[in-house]
Amino acid sequence: MRRDERRARSREAGRRLCWAVMLFYFLAFLLLALRDMAWQGFALAAAVPAMIWLGTNLLPRLYPGDRLLLSLTNFLCALGVLVHYDTNPAYAYSQAVNYGIGLGVMVFCVWAVRLIRDWDWAMWPLTLGSLALLALPLLFGRETYGAKNWIYLGGVSFQSSEFVKLSLILSLAWLMSRRRALRWLAFTVACLGLLMLQKDLGTALLYFGTALLMNFAANGSLLQLGLGLSGGAGAALMGYRMFAHVKRRVAIWRNPWADYENAGYQLVQGLMAIASGGLFGVGIGLGSPTTIPVYHTDFIFAVICEQFGLIFGLCVLAVFVALIWRGATIAMAARSAFHGLLAIGCTLMLGLQTFVIIGGVIKLIPLTGVTMPFVSYGGSSLLSSMCLVGFIQGVASLNEDDLREDTRIAMAVEVGEP
């Protein structure tokens, strides 16, 4: 009984939070729309809160799931749309569309996790297809920002590594739970090799970190974790010695001011933006965040800090921390090894990716070009992040089913025994 009460109360709190978030975005978009006097702005002021409401309230009606995780996801997606509308409206429109599609894709992922209990049949197609996808940009891709990681097909462009990410976690979780070490190891190494060839070191780092920590989650071997870490450190050192662009990245990280006109320009502009925001920010619609190169993807966190301030930036970090907490809790409650690994894998990927990009922007670690989940502009990135949340939600809904089943049985037993 008490458990039910607690649930009801938290659902009530969640609902209030949802309304507060909707109000925040409604006002923010309204403000910008009044500044621009553009119908798109007013449309977004109506559409974004509506999508948040749908995202947090409609989905739980389709499947049982984690409401808090949903609210956090929607908050971050909407934040992305808001910041993009302020800096470059064209990006906001397509980001809003992607946000809508993302919600649908998330439902699809929940459905897939619920429906498919045996992924054995999918392993070969998934792994081979992924490798083919990763190899494609090498053949048909164009180099952007020093990495060859985009595929251009008939006017549509996408970053294959964003989608391979999903199949990586799915197949790692499955193969690890079935203890097929050789196959997942071979798959991971092949992926890392292809990413190295693409010169997409940031993504390679993410894949590596996720695989390593998932393995620890699966078997708890500290020895393997240590071996993997030292192997990774060795590879990083070798990369530093061998590749000039890695050396350059590290040099920029150590002192971006040494060459602020060229090599360090981006990082310096980002730091100046963060410093300009101070604690409380210059305010939405103000400041000049667009002077940062690639402000809309890699440096979106600097834009957020300039406009909303450091304290808000810390709150965004806290949102991610809450998201990780929900992900880990769901993983812990999972009844099967596969589902636990799937949920923790998705959580690790999202957490590490956020750490790597924000750490790069604030000069904690060398900058590697990965996107900030949910917030950065880009369909590939947003959709794959939504899929990751979808997987976690799928596991959460299965947990919920199991819990209900338990309660039913327990009640039946209680009734049966006088």
Place this chain on the structure above:
Amino acid sequence: MKQKRLRYKLLALLLFLLFALLAVYGTRSVLTYGNRWFSFSRNPRVRAQKEQVIAGDILDRDGTVLAHTDSAGARQYHPDAAVRSALVHVLGDGHGQIANGVETFQTSYLYGFQASLPELVFGLFSGQPRTGDTVQLTVSAPLSAAVAAAFEAHPQTAGKRGAAVVMNWRTGAIAALVSLPSFDPCDISDAVQADAGKPFWNRATQAKYPPGSTFKTVTAAAALRCLPQAEEIRIDCTTDVLDFGSHVISDYGGSAHGRVGLRSGYLLSCNKLFANVALNVGAERLRAEAERFGFNDNFLFRDLVVENSVYPTGALSDYELAACGFGQSAIAATPLHMCMLAAGVANGGVMMEPRLLQSVTAAGGGSRLSFSSAPYRTCLEPGIAAVLQEYMRGVVAEGTGKRAAVDGLTVCGKTGTADSTENGAALSYGWFIGYAADEDCPYAVAVLVEGLDAGVSGGSSAAPIAADVFRWLRDHR
């Protein structure tokens, strides 16, 4: 199952730790470097704001207007060209030629970036262009001009490059900071830009020089701290030979001081004695002592951007260690840091953070910031500081710094003559660091003269300038 849950918990904890790292590092960076990043001359936000906001005034400590924006929007400086030139490195030139002058480093106040929400809203409705904050500095305009004039008053230093810093040793307030050659900010002609003397360079804060014998203060402090019988050390400067094979240590001008101890060696500035002391103290402890005084520290003062001072961190040969004892080798410090060092001795071993802002007042009259002093670090125990104070008193009373003596003030100090090479040519520097011990005139002074003529020492070049400065301070206390 239970183990697995523990592992999931551990992984979540790891991610939390990473995020905590982000939060702590980000907050720390913004709080410590924020103003440095923001006031960087290439920040496009500042350029944009300059077109909308009238820059606030800059005043000296007595309220004299040093910089003002006239009704036409042009920046006007003090009417007296001598004052303008003496203060140009503190203020900056408005063209961004001088790094980190008040005009650029205090952009966030001068251009109203710190305005509160009510002020912004009021400004919006008043229809008047917004005005930035008024920034009052701790420097004195007439003192700054007097310091610059003192260089010209003596034949040994007239026309030479150099720097001088005057600070209150009790509060850390900078009373004057002058770098020569200077120039008139109202007239940045091509000739100035082409000048080989690099007038845009702030020699007091941006240039590092070998401190020479002024560093003996640090060596003496190390001896007093580490060697139990430091005051009983005796060497015979005339007969003892310090030979390191390739190098022989000699004294300034080849002079010999006979039998000397720590005190007499300090008063007469005997290199051989301090080379000996350095060898006795040892490389580790001498370096630790230097670092206690702020060498190798990352200076992050709130009001000033100061180059970090350097004490060699690698392994030292015996000769190098001996040379460190009297401030040669690879030791380098800014005149401002050497002034802080003298001020630290004067203040009983507590170095104060150098401050440049007296107050900041909003255009509407509200106070945004008022002067507060803060200790930078404690370099000496009071007992050792008292001994060094007595030594420094002796230098001016009876040693190499007699020319810094001023009637009516208890002047204490240390002279120095350092050698180095610039583009292959030998170049020597004259130093005087010191302070007035009087309670009603608590000022420390550091004077540096670049490129001394042959036969001129710190005692005969920098000390007379310090005397002029102390005389001014005595007459205006």
